[in-house]
Amino acid sequence: MTTAPAGVTHRLTGLVHALRAHGLSIGTGESVDAGHALEAVGFTDRERMREALAATLLHKEGQRPLFDRVFDLYFPLTSTDADADASEPSASSASSAGQFDTAALRERLAAALAAGDGSALTRLAGEAVGGLGRYGSAPDSDGWSSYQTLARLRPETLLARVRAMLRDAAVGGPEFTDRLTDDEIRRRIEAFRERVRTEARRRVAERQGRDRVARRAVAGTPDSVDFLLAGRAQLDELRTTVRPLARKLATRLAARRRRAARGRIDLRRTLRGSLSTGGVPMRPVLRRRRPARPELVLLCDVSGSVAGFANFTMLLVQALHDQFSRVRVFAFVNRVDEVTDLIARGAADPAGLGARILDEAVLTGWHGQSDYGTALGEFDERYADAVGPRTVVFVLGDARTNMSDPNLAALKRIVGRARRVHWLNPEQPALWSTGDSAALAYAELVDMRPCRNARQLSDLIGRVLPV
Numbered sequence: 001m002t003t004a005p006a007g008v009t010h011r012l013t014g015l016v017h018a019l020r021a022h023g024l025s026i027g028t029g030e031s032v033d034a035g036h037a038l039e040a041v042g043f044t045d046r047e048r049m050r051e052a053l054a055a056t057l058l059h060k061e062g063q064r065p066l067f068d069r070v071f072d073l074y075f076p077l078t079s080t081d082a083d084a085d086a087s088e089p090s091a092s093s094a095s096s097a098g099q100f101d102t103a104a105l106r107e108r109l110a111a112a113l114a115a116g117d118g119s120a121l122t123r124l125a126g127e128a129v130g131g132l133g134r135y136g137s138a139p140d141s142d143g144w145s146s147y148q149t150l151a152r153l154r155p156e157t158l159l160a161r162v163r164a165m166l167r168d169a170a171v172g173g174p175e176f177t178d179r180l181t182d183d184e185i186r187r188r189i190e191a192f193r194e195r196v197r198t199e200a201r202r203r204v205a206e207r208q209g210r211d212r213v214a215r216r217a218v219a220g221t222p223d224s225v226d227f228l229l230a231g232r233a234q235l236d237e238l239r240t241t242v243r244p245l246a247r248k249l250a251t252r253l254a255a256r257r258r259r260a261a262r263g264r265i266d267l268r269r270t271l272r273g274s275l276s277t278g279g280v281p282m283r284p285v286l287r288r289r290r291p292a293r294p295e296l297v298l299l300c301d302v303s304g305s306v307a308g309f310a311n312f313t314m315l316l317v318q319a320l321h322d323q324f325s326r327v328r329v330f331a332f333v334n335r336v337d338e339v340t341d342l343i344a345r346g347a348a349d350p351a352g353l354g355a356r357i358l359d360e361a362v363l364t365g366w367h368g369q370s371d372y373g374t375a376l377g378e379f380d381e382r383y384a385d386a387v388g389p390r391t392v393v394f395v396l397g398d399a400r401t402n403m404s405d406p407n408l409a410a411l412k413r414i415v416g417r418a419r420r421v422h423w424l425n426p427e428q429p430a431l432w433s434t435g436d437s438a439a440l441a442y443a444e445l446v447d448m449r450p451c452r453n454a455r456q457l458s459d460l461i462g463r464v465l466p467v
Contacts, residue, residue, distance in 0.1 A: 005043050012038070012053075014211055015074040019057065022066055023224050023455060026057055049075060062241070066221050072198045073210050077122065100131035102152065110158045113188045114165035121188075125195035128153050133200055143207065146193075146200035153196075155189050162188075223454040227309035227426045228398075235308050238454060239315065239350045245458055246319035252462045253323050293325040294392050294419070294465060299379060301397030302357055303333040303370040309426040310396045311354045313457060318343045320461075328386050334371035336379045337361040372399060372438065373407030380410040387417045392465060395423040395446070399432070399439040406438040411445050422464055424451040 016031050037052035050071055058067055105127060112120040133149035162185050205213040222238045223245070230238065269285040298317060300310035314329055321327050331339045339361050343353070357363075365374075387393060393414065399406075415421045423446045425432065425439055432439035432448075439448060447464070451457050 008038070008043065009035070011074045015053070015070060016057070018070045018074070018211065019067065022070075023221065024057075024063055024066070025059065030057055046075060046077065063221055069198070069201070073201060073205050073213060076202045076205075102132065105131070106153065106155075106158065109153070109155060109192070110161045110165060113155075113158060113162045113185065113192065116188060121192050122195055125192060125199045128196055129199045129203065133196075144200045144203040146197040149196050149200065150193060155192055158189065159185050223458070225454070226452050227312070228305050228452070230308055235312070236351060238312060241454060242312070242315045242319055242350065245454065246316055249316075249320060249458055249462055250323055253320075253465065293323065295326045295388065295390050296324045296328075296465075297386050297391055297393045297418075298327075298329045299336075299375075299393065299395045300329065300331050301333070301370055301372070301375075302331045302354065302363065303368075306396070306398050306426055307354050309451075311350075311357075312454065313394075313396055313424070314339075314343050315350050315353065316457070316461075325390075330379060330383065330386075331357050331361055331363055332370075332375035332379070333363040333368065334374050335363055335365050336375050336382065337363055338383070369402045370397070370400065371404045372397065372401045373405040373410070376407050376410040376414070380413050384417070387414055389417075389419055391418050393418045393421040395421065396426075397423075398425055398427045398437065399423070399442050399448075400436050401438050403436050406441055408441060408445060411442060415445055420464075421446040422460075423448045424457070424460065425449065426452055428452065 012031070012035060016026055016034070020026055034053050034056040037056045038049060041048045041052045043049065050068070053071065054064060054067055058064060105124065109121075109124050109128075112124060129144050129146070129149050132152040133144045133146060135143055135145055135148060159182060163181060166181060166185075201213055222234070222241050225234050225238060266285045270281050270283075273283055273285055274281040296317065298314060300314060301307075302310050310331070317327060317329070327340065328338065329340045329343050330336050339357050342357055342360060411421075423439075423442060425448055427437070427439070427450070429450050431437065432443070433441070442448060449460055449464075451460055
């Protein structure tokens with residue numbers, strides 16, 4: 001049996017705890033299996049350890065990027081870190097010219113990119129972070145920044161240089177088109193950028209602790225990204241989860257509908273039938289109910305930072321349209337317009353949905369700021385027919401009125417006509433009714449729920465929708 005290195009149990013436990021903190025479901029049995037897998041593959045080959053742990057701890061392919069980032073913190077590369085640290089310039093001289101030869105590093109990086117040498121790229125990432133990424137002067141504030149490293153090294157500008165190296169090395173001319181060559185170079189550059197990020201996180205973890213960095217500096221899975229903090233790239237990645245998430249939700253809703261269709265026990269009829277068996281209810285009588293799919297109305301604020309949250313929810317509901325008897329979607333900034341047809345036509349181009357809604361729908365009046373009071377009033381007047389006794393209404397937005405009248409009376413009338421009204425707020429509850437937020441005032445009339453990421457959104461829709 002292979003002897004485990006000192007501290008490997010602590011590292012494995014830390015890895016599992018960090019993955020759980022990011023929302024991955026990992027049980028005790030899987031943790032034990034991971035330990036047995038490490039014993040089986042040994043501790044000398046880091047990549048075999050990575051694959052063994054991934055195979056025992058992960059349930060979905062989409063969890064792999066998160067796992068790799070956390071694994072690199074708890075099981076870092078064994079390298080000559082001491083030599084690298086000895087050769088690092090001081091914080092003050094790292095930013096000055098002369099101490100670190102950036103031009104020479106760029107030449108070696110171009111050669112490694114052209115050769116596709118992963119080992120060389122890993123070493124160069126360590127040199128780059130050590131030479132260009134250090135900041136601060138006091139011992140307690142020193143750190144390493146991947147952003148600063150990449151901004152100074154600018155590896156994305158090496159594409160033409162690497163392309164020329166590949167052409168010079170080709171015998172009898174290139175074997176593939178320039179476009180394919182450029183795509184491969186970009187892929188290698190992005191892989192190097194990720195190596196730089198990994199190296200920076202490793203060095204920060206040595207100073208601040210792996211557990212802290214794993215919680216705060218490692219991006220989670222797409223469904224855990226905060227809607228209000230997500231950048232364009234994260235929103236693009238999040239859109240790819242719409243279809244799988246919709247299928248999962250549809251399965252959950254269908255199961256609930258089947259259970260509800262069986263009905264509940266009719267106590268009166270059951271007791272009456274038990275008279276023939278001496279009062280023992282041998283044959284429970286069920287109160288049958290006719291399953292009816294609910295009508296759904298979305299009223300979405302598409303202004304500012306909440307637009308990403310609204311757009312994702314609209315796409316999710318569009319993918320779930322078969323689960324409802326009718327779906328109508330309305331968007332607003334300070335005026336309301338129906339965008340149901342735009343959502344249906346936008347399924348093939350989810351990235352451009354937000355821009356298409358802003359271009360084709362009438363959402364603003366004389367100013368461009370969100371105005372919930374005016375929007376609720378207009379919806380109540382113009383689209384009263386959209387809400388009925390079978391309608392579930394979801395209002396999506398942060399309830400920030402820009403100091404305008406919240407128009408609680410209009411919302412109260414909508415609540416009076418609807419079967420149920422839920423308000424999904426992408427802000428954390430601690431911020432409700434701070435500044436210009438009217439969230440707590442609206443919460444007195446409707447069911448106000450925090451909904452900060454796709455995971456919370458799917459849980460809410462699965463729980464609150466009637467069957």
